[in-house]
Amino acid sequence: xxxxxxxxxxxxxxxxxxxxxxxxxxxxxxxxxxxxxxxxxxxxxxxxxxxxxxxxxxxxxxxxxxxxxxxxxxxxxxxxxxxxxxxxxxxxxxxxxxxxxxxxxxxxxxxxxxxxxxxxxxxxxxxxxxxxxxxxxxxxxxxxxxxxxxxxxxxxxxxxxxxxxxxxxxxxxxxxxxxxxxxxxxxxxxxxxxxxxxxxxxxxxxxxxxxxxxxxxxxxxxxxxxxxxxxxxxxxxxxxxxxxxxxxxxxxxxxxxxxxxxxxxxxxxxxxxxxxxxxxxxxxxxxxxxxxxxxxxxxxx
Amino acid sequence: xxxxxxxxxxxxxxxxxxxxxxxxxxxxxxxxxxxxxxxxxxxxxxxxxxxxxxxxxxxxxxxxxxxxxxxxxxxxxxxxxxxxxxxxxxxxxxxxxxxxxxxxxxxxxxxxxxxxxxxxxxxxxxxxxxxxxxxxxxxxxxxxxxxxxxxxxxxxxxxxxxxxxxxxxxxxxxxxxxxxxxxxxxxxxxxxxxxxxxxxxxxxxxxxxxxxxxxxxxxxxxxxxxxxxxxxxxxxxxxxxxxxxxxxxxxxxxxxxxxxxxxxxxxxxxxxxxxxxxxxxxxxxxxxxxxxxxxxxxxxxxxxxxxxxxxxxxxxxxxxxxxxxxxxxxxxxxxxxxxxxxxxxxxxxxxxxxxxxxxxxxxxxxxxxxxxxxxxxxxxxxxxxxxxxxxxxxxxxxxxxxxxxxxxxxxxxxxxxxxxxxxxx
Numbered sequence: 092x093x094x095x096x097x098x099x100x101x102x103x104x105x106x107x108x109x110x111x112x113x114x115x116x117x118x119x120x121x122x123x124x125x126x127x128x129x130x131x132x133x134x135x136x137x138x139x140x141x142x143x144x145x146x147x148x149x150x151x152x153x154x155x156x157x158x159x160x161x162x163x164x165x166x167x168x169x170x171x172x173x174x175x176x177x178x179x180x181x182x183x184x185x186x187x188x189x190x191x192x193x194x195x196x197x198x199x200x201x202x203x204x205x206x207x208x209x210x211x212x213x214x215x216x217x218x219x220x221x222x223x224x225x226x227x228x229x230x231x232x233x234x235x236x237x238x239x240x241x242x243x244x245x246x247x248x249x250x251x252x253x254x255x256x257x258x259x260x261x262x263x264x265x266x267x268x269x270x271x272x273x274x275x276x277x278x279x280x281x282x283x284x285x286x287x288x289x290x291x292x293x294x295x296x297x298x299x300x301x302x303x304x305x306x307x308x309x310x311x312x313x314x315x316x317x318x319x320x321x322x323x324x325x326x327x328x329x330x331x332x333x334x335x336x337x338x339x340x341x342x343x344x345x346x347x348x349x350x351x352x353x354x355x356x357x358x359x360x361x362x363x364x365x366x367x368x369x370x371x372x373x374x375x376x377x378x379x380x381x382x383x384x385x386x387x388x389x390x391x392x
Numbered sequence: 393x394x395x396x397x398x399x400x401x402x403x404x405x406x407x408x409x410x411x412x413x414x415x416x417x418x419x420x421x422x423x424x425x426x427x428x429x430x431x432x433x434x435x436x437x438x439x440x441x442x443x444x445x446x447x448x449x450x451x452x453x454x455x456x457x458x459x460x461x462x463x464x465x466x467x468x469x470x471x472x473x474x475x476x477x478x479x480x481x482x483x484x485x486x487x488x489x490x491x492x493x494x495x496x497x498x499x500x501x502x503x504x505x506x507x508x509x510x511x512x513x514x515x516x517x518x519x520x521x522x523x524x525x526x527x528x529x530x531x532x533x534x535x536x537x538x539x540x541x542x543x544x545x546x547x548x549x550x551x552x553x554x555x556x557x558x559x560x561x562x563x564x565x566x567x568x569x570x571x572x573x574x575x576x577x578x579x580x581x582x583x584x585x586x587x588x589x590x591x592x593x594x595x596x597x598x599x600x601x602x603x604x605x606x607x608x609x610x611x612x613x614x615x616x617x618x619x620x621x622x623x624x625x626x627x628x629x630x631x632x633x634x635x636x637x638x639x640x641x642x643x644x645x646x647x648x649x650x651x652x653x654x655x656x657x658x659x660x661x662x663x664x665x666x667x668x669x670x671x672x673x674x675x676x677x678x679x680x681x682x683x684x685x686x687x688x689x690x691x692x693x694x695x696x697x698x699x700x701x702x703x704x705x706x707x708x709x710x711x712x713x714x715x716x717x718x719x720x721x722x723x724x725x726x727x728x729x730x731x732x733x734x735x736x737x738x739x740x741x742x743x744x745x746x747x748x749x750x751x752x753x754x755x756x757x758x759x760x761x762x763x764x765x766x767x768x769x770x771x772x773x774x775x776x777x778x779x780x781x782x783x784x785x786x787x788x789x790x791x792x793x794x795x796x797x798x799x800x801x802x803x804x805x806x807x808x809x810x811x812x813x814x815x816x817x
Contacts, residue, residue: 225640232636327783333810
């Protein structure tokens with residue numbers, strides 16, 4: 092800590108008035124994020140219909156959430172969806188960025204075109220694509236709502252279309268950070284295209300790859316709007332014992348449906364599901380960051 | 393500098409006091425109607441304006457976007473100024489919210505009622521919500537087209553007659569220039585006509601066999617599934633569009649009926665205004681489905697439009713709300729506006745309905761026919777239950793085999809039991 096006398100006039104005023112500038116955003120953060128988050132955690136252990144009349148019930152909600160077959164199905168479905176979408180989005184956006192990072196004519200136009208789908212909201216996108224898919228599938232007298240496979244691949248196509256442009260921007264930025272001299276050196280040493288890509292470019296782009304992997308995993312798990320608008324969980328199979336399984340329902344939609352269902356204990360269970368959901372997404376994110384972090388360190392070493 | 397800090401804190405304090413004062417209501421009481429039908433939003437605002445002009449009392453109208461009423465209700469009820477009028481129109485929502493609503497027995501608005509048929513009571517017998525209008529649904533028929541096809545309305549007195557007429561029209565559709573039934577899309581904008589309304593024929597007859605339901609049954613027997621299939625098959629197999637295309641949606645049944653492309657249209661009394669100008673001869677017949685004695689069937693009458701008053705509101709607000717509701721059903725001008733939008737208001741002094749389909753319903757009642765009440769209001773966990781049914785019907789529409797109908801039965805009957813469990817246990 093610096094002695095008070097050593098501080099410049101700017102630092103002094105920041106010390107004195109910093110709270111005034113930080114205050115509003117801290118208040119907004121506390122109101123908009125911290126408090127709902129903590130309150131949400133508490134509510135996961137409660138039975139409630141209105142938030143103001145919550146009754147503490149311990150772990151009962153978690154028991155109910157984990158024994159809900161629909162929730163487990165949505166977890167498996169979300170996990171498969173996340174893996175497939177993560178691989179496709181990253182491979183494709185990397186490929187697009189690889190070509191568009193080069194300064195050739197028209198790249199700016201293409202970059203804009205690829206980025207544009209990202210500006211459309213999820214609900215609109217869902218309805219838009221449902222029309223496109225159904226327009227195509229109606230030629231075979233079927234619909235995207237008729238088969239879980241259609242719904243699954245429909246959503247994959249849709250999120251790829253939406254997110255490739257966004258990830259592409261990050262990858263292009265990654266490509267730009269590679270030192271030209273390194274590429275030149277590889278070239279002089281006689282490295283071919285593939286060697287340059289795998290031995291020089293990719294190791295140097297690990298920060299970009301890491302952030303893109305993180306984003307696509309988190310986006311895959313958290314997908315909601317597109318899921319709601321495209322399939323809303325359809326098709327639904329009713330088993331012989333009456334159990335209903337929604338073929339294309341992802342975790343976030345399952346939580347939403349549990350919360351707004353007719354059940355009087357639904358709110359608490361949905362809240363418990365949301366906590367489980369948060370833990371899963373956070374754990375995956377942390378593991379992924381740790382793994383790519385270690386790779387980065389290995390490269391440095 | 394400390395002076396500046398003190399000044400800033402003082403200003404913030406004054407501002408927050410001002411905001412808090414502005415937020416607190418007056419002692420006069422206020423009315424806040426949380427409306428669930430987007431299509432009636434405009435007329436409710438007009439009624440609110442009229443009330444303000446006549447009495448000076450402000451009526452706030454907030455309308456939920458389609459399909460989001462439960463969501464909005466949940467968050468609004470938790471606010472410091474909750475709605476003073478909410479809509480609880482089915483057994484599920486009454487069961488969920490009954491204990492935070494006032495008992496309407498013996499209140500001023502209850503005394504204005506002309507019938508008790510459209511009210512909801514909770515398990516303790518408290519009057520939780522009170523019908524403010526009722527509607528009816530069935531099969532809308534274009535009389536002119538029936539006659540044009542060489543048939544007569546007199547044939548439409550049971551399933552046999554309906555089937556004969558519909559199949560004949562469908563077989564000669566290209567020659568006649570119109571078909572029997574309008575499209576029956578399974579998308580969100582239309583599927584409720586079947587999963588909510590037509591399904592009622594099964595529930596109703598089962599309810600009648602059981603001597604009436606007083607609460608949601610834990611399971612269904614499915615006794616009348618074959619009758620539901622009779623009418624459903626007739627409807628999709630003799631239609632303007634192929635059944636295979638129904639899952640996608642995108643057809644416009646109302647327009648098909650208005651432009652004379654089909655003679656039958658599954659829908660309800662709320663369509664009267666939209667249809668009567670184009671099809672002045674339109675009338676409504678019951679769901680004929682092959683049940684014994686159905687010649688004596690009437691239309692499906694009931695309502696989802698029921699007022700409830702949350703007990704969370706202040707005494708002054710409850711009183712102001714009560715005054716407003718009584719005014720709505722007794723004031724000539726206001727009740728006329730509401731009746732023209734909602735159908736019939738079952739109140740002694742309310743304006744009379746000009747709806748032709750409701751008049752058809754009254755005619756059936758006068759002729760001694762039984763009213764098919766809305767047993768559909770008992771559907772447990774209604775959104776999920778109906779979604780399961782839509783999914784099964786989609787499969788059936790694509791391939792109308794017995795194996796696929798079994799899936800419909802499973803969603804209809806077993807789905808009821810599992811959704812009952814999901815909602816109550």
